[in-house]
Amino acid sequence: MTALVYVIEDDDDVARLVVHALHEFGFLTETFRSGAAVLRRLQTERPELFIVDLGLPDMDGMALVREIGAMGNSGVLILTGRGHTVDRVMGLELGGDDYMVKPFEPRELVARVRSILRRRTAPGAGCGAPQRRYASFLGWTLDCAANVLRAADGAEHLLGTAETQVLRVFVERPHQILTREQLVGSRDLSPLDRSIDVRISRLRRKLEPDPQHxxxxxxxxxxxxxxxxxxxxx
Incomplete structure (x- = not known):
């Protein structure tokens, strides 16, 4: 099935460039100029992936990324003019799967979209077969269908899509040394890419009694x- 991508971008020229690149490679798209417009659309249909600009006219794009992550399990690619490290880290922490800075190369954008979708549909990305929905370890339970992590006392933590992906790989392959590329699902991960460190840090803060040790x-x-x-x- 052809993947549906929601493009949330208020710059018409950028939106046309993104949509043209996606259509060229067979993706379906819908375009939105504001956060409110896409949130209304999500009441009736969800895409496989969102491309989100952080500089929206009606709301901060970071807040939109957070809301998207809380509503389900679609992929998120942040496409923005903000190139500061703090923005990149925050975007990934809030649930972004990848982060690109404008100006961008359309074919690279398509490659990153494909990479996110591959990771999300790869064997093990859904935590195994339907009858293997719940993974339990050390009093914790991961609900793979809902992206919810439950503690022994019943407290629930809704995980972002990026965190969930890493934890899914871990619970599918416990007691194995996994490379950064295996955890992120990318063979061409840059040595300077710190996205996996952000995700590991967030998981440790939730799961470890002492995250520093x-x-x-x-x-x-x-x-x-x-x-x-x-x-x-x-």
């Missing part, structure tokens, strides 16, 4: 990370 998500220096817990499924 992790015992569950361990760093294997020079190799990657290891999830040190037995996992059961239901």
């Amino acid at each position: 992790p015992t569950l998500i361990k760093t294997v220096y020079g190799a990657g990370y290891l999830f040190a817990a037995a996992v059961s499924w239901s």
Whole structure:
């Protein structure tokens, strides 16, 4: 099935460039000039992926990324003129799967869209078969269908799509050293890309008694990370 992409961009020239590139490679698109417009549309249909500009006329794009992440499990590519590291980190922390700065190369944008969609549909991206919806470890339970992490006391944490993807890979492959590329789902990850570090840090803050001295998500220096817990499924 052809993927549907929502393009949220108030600059008509940029929106046309994005849409043209996506159509050239077979994607379906809908374009929105404001956050309110796309939120109204989401009441009736959700896409496979959002491309979100942070400089919207009616709301901050970061707030929109947060709302999108809370509403379901679609991919999010942030496309913005904000190139500061703090914006990039915040965007990824709030649920963005990737972050691109304008001006951009249309074919690179399409490649990143494809990469996000591949990661989300790859084997294990859905936490196994439908009967394996819940992954349990050390008193925690991950609801793979709802992106919800439940503590032993019943407290619930709604995870962003990027965090969920990393945790899904961990629970599918416990006690294995996983590279940054395996966790992000990209073979061409730049050595300077710190998105995986952001996601690991957020997961540690939720799961570890002492995030500064992790015992569950361990760093294997020079190799990657290891999830040190037995996992059961239901």
